[in-house]
Amino acid sequence: MGTEETYYQEPHRPQFHFSPDSMWMNDPNGMVYYEGEYHLFYQHYPDSTVWGPMHWGHAVSKDLIHWEHLPIALYPDSLGYIFSGSAVIDWNNTSGLGEPGRPPMIAIFTHHDPVGADAGTHDYQYQSIAYSLDKGRSWTKYEGNPVLPNPGITDFRDPKVFWYGDTEKWVMIFAAGDHIKIYDSPNLIDWTYQSEFGQGIGGHGGVWECPDLFPLQVDGDTTWVMLLSINPGAPNGGSGTQYFLGDFDGKAFSMHPAFAEKVAADTASGNPFWIDYGRDNYAGVTWSDVPKEDERRIFIGWMSNWNYANVVPTDRWRSAMTLPRTLSLRNTPKGQLLCAQPVEEAKAIVQDKTAIPGQTVSGQLDLTGILDTPSPTLHLDLQLSWTAGEQPEEIGLIFSNTKGESYRITLKGDTFYADRSNAGKTGFEEGFGRVATAPRWSDKNKLDVEIWLDVASVEFFADSGATNLTEIFFPGEPFTQVTLEVEGGAIELESGKIGRAVSIWQ
Helix, strand or coil, X not given: CCCCCCCCCCCCCCCCCCCCCCEEEEEEEEEEEECCEEEEEEEEECCCCCCCCXXXXXXXXXXXXXXXXXXXXXXXXXXXXXXXXXEEECCCCCCCCCECCECCEEEEEEEECHHHHHCCCCCCEEEEEEEECCCCCCCEECCCCCCECCCCCCCEEEEEEEEECCCCEEEEEEEECCXXXXXXXXXXCCCEEEEEECCCCCCCCCEXXXXXXXXXXXXXXXXXXXXXXXXXXXXXXXXXXXXXXXEECCCCEEECHHHHHHHHHCCCCCCCCECCCCCCCEEEEECECCCCCCCCEEEEEECCCCCCCCCCCCCCEECCECCCEEEEEEEECCEEEEEEEECHHHHHHEEEEEEECCEEEEEEEECCCCCCCCCCCEEEEEEEECCCCCCCCEEEEEEECCCCCEEEEEEECCEEEXXXXXXXXXXXXXXXXCCEEEECCCCCCEEEEEEEEECCEEEEEECCCCEEEEEECCCCCCCCEEXXXXXXXXXXXXXXXXXXXXXXXX
16 A cells, blocks of 8 residues: 555546455445445455456445445355355344344355366356354354355356345345346255246346346335346447346246336347446446435446456556446336436535536537636536427537547437547557447436546436446546537536535545
8 A cells, every 4th residue: 555645546546436455356245234334345356456366355434435445354265266246134143143132244155166167067156155243344154155056057156135024035146147046045044946037038148147136116116126247248348237127026036018028129239228338337236234214225336347357557456336326216208217326425525516507508618617626536417408309419528638538428319429439548458449329218308417527437327317328448647628519409508517526535
C-alpha cells in the first residue's frame, strides 16, 4: 500500500467504485447485511493481476459506497479453489453452527478441484459451506464439505441461497452447464434436488453462471426475478447478465407466459432482456438479509468482461465493481421490465451540485463549463423532451479530454449507441473499440438520464433505469468535458444538475 497521498491514485484507478487494494478481482460473492455492515466478498487472486487460484476477498461498508478492506476470508484448500457463491445469516441456527445469541453467518460456495479439472473429469466442482461467528472476520470451513457433491456435471457452480418461509426451507439455485438447478434444505447441510430451468430457454451463447432468484413487488403483485449471467453470448459480445420473470413456489420457477413468448420470439440474442446492455456489468447478484424495513433489492456487478479482463491496461490491480443499484419492476406498455438505478446513498458523495439552466438545444451545449473547476469524476442528471413526432435524428452525450479522445452515447430512433473507439487505449483486445447498442424501451417524447462518470468508466441510466449501459475505457487523461449534442432537430433541456463526485478513498 502506498502513502495516503498516492493511495488509489494510479492511472485509471476508479475513485468512487470499489476496486481491490491490489491484484486480481472478478465476481462479487457472498453479499450479506449484518449488524450495520454490508459485506462484499469477491473472487480474488492475491498473487497476480491475472486470474489464478481463487480466494474470497472481503470488504465491508456502512453505506454501500465507502468500503473498508478486510483480510482474505476464504483460502483454497485440499478440496480446491474457492469459486463464487453467496452468504446468509442463519437466524434460527438451523445449521447448528451458531452459538446462543450469535447466529452464524454462513458462506455457501463452489469448491473447484484444479487437479480433477486438468484430468478431464466432470465432477471437479461441488458446493461447500463455511461459517463465521464474529461478523465475518474469521471463518471455519464445515468439516463435512462438500455438502452437495457433484453427480458428474461440468460447470456445477455458483450457489445462491435464500430462506423460503412458506416451506420453511433454504433454497439453493446454482448453475449446471446450460441450465440451473434448484435444491432445498432444512439446515444448509442436507440438500434435496427439486427442479431445473433453462435448457433451450434464453441466451445460450456460452456457459450459464452466477444465478440469483428473488421476489419483487409491482403494483401490488409479486413477480419472481431470475438473474443469469452468460459468457460469451451477451448482446454486445462476451459477458452479460440476462433476466427472466415468473413465479416460484419454493421448488420450481416458471416464466410468466407473456414474458416467455417474448424470450422465445427473440432470435438475435436468445433473450431480449438484459440487466445492462453495456459490456462491463457481469456476474452481478443481490444482497441477502437487507433489513425488512429497507425493502430494497440491492445489486452489484463486476465491471469488466471476460473478453479482455486479464489484459486491461492497469498495473497494481485489475477491475472494479459497478455502483450498487436498487432493482425494481415496472409495468410498461411493452410488458414488465426490470429497472436499475444507483442506490440513493451514492448521492452523498456529490459536491458542488449546480443547476443547468433550462433551454432549447440544437447543435452543441457544454454541460461542464458551469463548474468552477474541471472534474474527472461527475454526476449528471438531465430531463430532456421534444415535440411529439419530431424526435431529432441524434441526441448525444460526449465525454472528452484535451487529447482529443472521447466516449459518446447517442440516441438514434429507438436505439442507444455507445462508442468507445476513440476513448483511449483499445489495442489490448481486438473488439474493445466496437460500438455497442441498447434498446430504448420507452417511446415517450421525454427522456431522463442519470450518468456517473469515473476516471475509467461511465454508468448510464435512461428512462428511470429501464435501459442501462455500463462501460469501461482507458483514456490518456481523464474526461473532464461533457457535451450535449443534438443533430437533425431540437430538444428542450427542461432541467438538469451536474456535480463533482468525490473520491471514496480519501
